Amino acid sequence: MKHNFGAGPCILPQEVFKKAAAAVIDFNGLSILEVSHRSADFVAVMEEARENVKKALNVPAGYTVLFLQGGASLGFLITAYNMMGKHKRAGYINTGTWATNAIKEAKGIGLDVVEIASSQDKGFSYIPKGFEIPEDIDFLHFTSNNTIAGTQFKDFPKTNVPLVCDMSSDIFSKEINVADFDIIYAGAQKNLGPAGATLYIVKDEILGKSTAEHIPSYLDLAIHAKKDSMFNTPPVYSVFVANLNLQHMLENGGVQAIAKENQAKAELIYKTIDENPLFEGTTAVEDRSEMNVTFRLTDESLTDKFNAAWNAAGIVGLKGHRSVGGFRASMYNALPLSSVEVLVDVMNNFNK
Numbered sequence: 001m002k003h004n005f006g007a008g009p010c011i012l013p014q015e016v017f018k019k020a021a022a023a024v025i026d027f028n029g030l031s032i033l034e035v036s037h038r039s040a041d042f043v044a045v046m047e048e049a050r051e052n053v054k055k056a057l058n059v060p061a062g063y064t065v066l067f068l069q070g071g072a073s074l075g076f077l078i079t080a081y082n083m084m085g086k087h088k089r090a091g092y093i094n095t096g097t098w099a100t101n102a103i104k105e106a107k108g109i110g111l112d113v114v115e116i117a118s119s120q121d122k123g124f125s126y127i128p129k130g131f132e133i134p135e136d137i138d139f140l141h142f143t144s145n146n147t148i149a150g151t152q153f154k155d156f157p158k159t160n161v162p163l164v165c166d167m168s169s170d171i172f173s174k175e176i177n178v179a180d181f182d183i184i185y186a187g188a189q190k191n192l193g194p195a196g197a198t199l200y201i202v203k204d205e206i207l208g209k210s211t212a213e214h215i216p217s218y219l220d221l222a223i224h225a226k227k228d229s230m231f232n233t234p235p236v237y238s239v240f241v242a243n244l245n246l247q248h249m250l251e252n253g254g255v256q257a258i259a260k261e262n263q264a265k266a267e268l269i270y271k272t273i274d275e276n277p278l279f280e281g282t283t284a285v286e287d288r289s290e291m292n293v294t295f296r297l298t299d300e301s302l303t304d305k306f307n308a309a310w311n312a313a314g315i316v317g318l319k320g321h322r323s324v325g326g327f328r329a330s331m332y333n334a335l336p337l338s339s340v341e342v343l344v345d346v347m348n349n350f351n352k
């Protein structure tokens, strides 16, 4: 078996892969790939998946869970449309590529975007702090984990302004207080399931309150909520496998247990990066991501040799994003500590 450090689509537990494979052949006498999304069997899966998200994240009453399509990239537009309020102005914290893309979509539908803070001056290598949040904005949008740069908010912004968060790459990695947010959204393929579904956790109060002149039906969360996430054909297989993963998560200590594992994995690799003179981290130490660990060789002429070493150890997906360079070890929930140990061994042996 290879060790998958890829940034997404992500590794999932082997048990989930086995059950997912079995259902392609037989899901109550049909293949899961051919089953009607209106069948009682699949409606039950959709309802269970929505419930399991609530269980895993302790979602309070007054929130609706939806599985839609379009990825987080369509989420940039969906959140902007649905959160547009009386100010027609929104605050965005710019912490990297994905936040930049979110800003672009918000501007595109006529929102007056205030860039509250940005870490662009240092290549998005840190999380901005100490910024002021104006009151006359409809919402504040931020990206909890920056998949490409390798930074992560350790504390979420404190404000009375409604919060919207792209949690694509760290949702279910640790406990969160859902009540602090009006919308949380996440592409499934980083920590939840296969690509295809996008998760939305939406405060019911905001549904149908947009001041946008017209919202295309598919982008209107109120329509999806009214139809119980079945406005049109949902991404059946992606939801099915995400639910298997949620079941697996809940049977194994839930998000609390996962958070401990993730901390142990992150501690091990960052310790290695800090102690081994051949490597250096690329982000501010206090903002280091537990999910996406970015680092580089102190001597870049060793790149080919290091590539050969981790390839030989069965590691895949370690190459850094083209905009950052270096290396990126993505350590999503299902990546075992033993895989991180293999990588750390490669790094330490490389030093010898």
Ligand SMILES: *Cc1c(COP(=O)(O)O)cnc(C)c1O
Residues within 6 Å of the ligand: 008, 070, 071, 072, 073, 074, 098, 143, 145, 146, 147, 166, 167, 168, 169, 187, 188, 190
């Ligand atoms: C991957 C990613 C995206 C883009 O997700 P798609 O589902 O491919 O549109 C957006 N935001 C973050 C934080 C990501 O990690």
